Amino acid sequence: MSKINVALLGYGTVGKGVYRTIESHQDRLQRLLGKEVKVVAILVRNIDKHIAPDEHVLLTTNYEDILSLPELHIVIDAIVGREPGFSYLKKAIDKGCHVVTANKEMFAFHGTELQALALEKGVGLGYEATVAGGIPIIQTIRQLLSVNHFLGIEAILNGTTNFILTNMRKLGSTFAEALQVAKENGYAESDPTNDIEGYDALYKGMVLSQLIYGGKPNIKSVKRKGITHIQPNHMKIAEEADLRFKHVVTLSKSNNEIQCKVEPVLVPDSHPFYQVEGVQNSVSLATDLLGTLQLQGPGAGMFPTASAILEDIIQLENEHKAPPAAKDSVTDQDALSQWVIFGGYLESEKLGSDIKIIEKLDDTAWVIEAEYIPLGLSHSSDVTIYPLRGKYERKKLPIQV
Structure with a gap:
């Protein structure tokens, strides 16, 4: 093929960002991929609200119009919600198209099935833009x-x-x-x-x-x-x-x-x-x-998300063979967790010996340390409890309670 034909599903903030970035980075894409990358079709929900960015781009509300294009290589999903995005991408994969998605809700629930189908059909599936768009x-x-x-x-x-x-x-x-x-x-x-x-x-x-x-x-x-x-x-x-x-x-x-x-x-x-x-x-x-x-x-925005999508396009034909690899989280059995409690006055005798008051921040807020928070305290309507991540360093003298 002399060029890579792309269809965009959705032409909101993300879709427009992808289109503009493909146009503005065409020289770079051609050097990396060896071919021109061309958006040939855009799917929208309401055609009266959009204007095709180029007279050669098919603007349509009918997904079948896009699937019927004689040469279509990549379908980019820039819509939201589990459906119709999931069904659209399944059809694109069945047709033999590579697919790239920014749809995190759809991919969270249907990513495994799409990955299996893409593997079966021998096409690439990119989803970098589903998580923290500006971070690879x-x-x-x-x-x-x-x-x-x-x-x-x-x-x-x-x-x-x-x-x-x-x-x-x-x-x-x-x-x-x-x-x-x-x-x-x-x-x-x-x-x-x-x-x-x-x-x-x-x-x-x-x-x-x-x-x-x-x-x-x-x-x-x-x-x-x-x-x-x-x-x-x-x-x-x-x-x-x-x-x-x-x-x-x-x-x-x-x-x-x-x-x-x-x-x-x-x-x-x-x-x-x-x-x-x-x-x-x-x-x-x-x-x-x-x-x-x-x-x-x-984390998001027109061009950070577009950047993630274009990175996926470049990587589509690279195989990612490394399987999932994780070890159980190992915690120190003697380590205690810290929380900040906002609420009324805390009496140490009511908290019990397993909870240590680290610091009183003011008359309604306390830093405490314990292995866990008792249910009676965590379910109390009088207090709000937030976990502390990292170690709190005492700012004041130890309090007497």
Whole structure:
């Protein structure tokens, strides 16, 4: 073939970014691939809202029009939701097309089936853009899998929530006010539920889990908590103690079971996530040979996502043979965890001898240390509890209770 013909499914922010990047980086693509890369068709939902970027590009609402093109080599999925994206990509693979997707929800639930079908049909499947668009996390993990075993992952995977938490801390704003600013800046959708309640981060965690562990966590056992309940006074107290709120995905495996948590946590100034601000994402990979590797970059947006998609196009014909490789997470049995409790006065005798008060931050906030939080305390309506990641260093003199 003298050129590589590409169809775009979706022509919103991501789709437009892909089209513009293919056009602006044509010389680079031709040098790497040896052929011209040409977008020949674009699928849209409402044709009245779009104009074809070129008279030679087929703009259509009918996917069958695209599949019937005599020469089609790559289909790029830039739409959202499990359907119709899953069905579209299955048909493209059946036709013998390579496929690339940025659709994390669809891939979280159907990635395994698509990968098996692509292997059967002998075509490539790229999904770098499904997780942390500006960070080459999928390719990095694939490279590391050649020799490393993974021990666990901690990651900030949603730029919207990180932007909101940063603004709440810097401006002293409420959650609702920070969310409105995120919408005005194009970082939050009109319905932001997927972001602020942790679903988006969970889908990305599931994609990473399949790559590293060869399976997904039991969705019923996943702890998923959003950021809507974080109060400005929580932010203020945390800031005075050199702590910052981050919405973090944690993946680990023990006793042959994959664990996943998506929750707001507090990190001290010694933690690598402390300086991850705004719409940035960050991924911390714990491995047996390299130790812990930290990657950071923009999590989403028109051109970071387009960059990830074009990287996949370049890599489509490269085989990734390294299988999932992970070891059970090993924890020190004597190690204690730390939490910050916001609420009323804590009496040490009510907490029990297994819980140690590390520091009183103010009259309503305490840093505690224990092996676990008693159910009675964790389910209390009077307190809010956040895990601490990293070790809290006492800022004041020990308190007497």
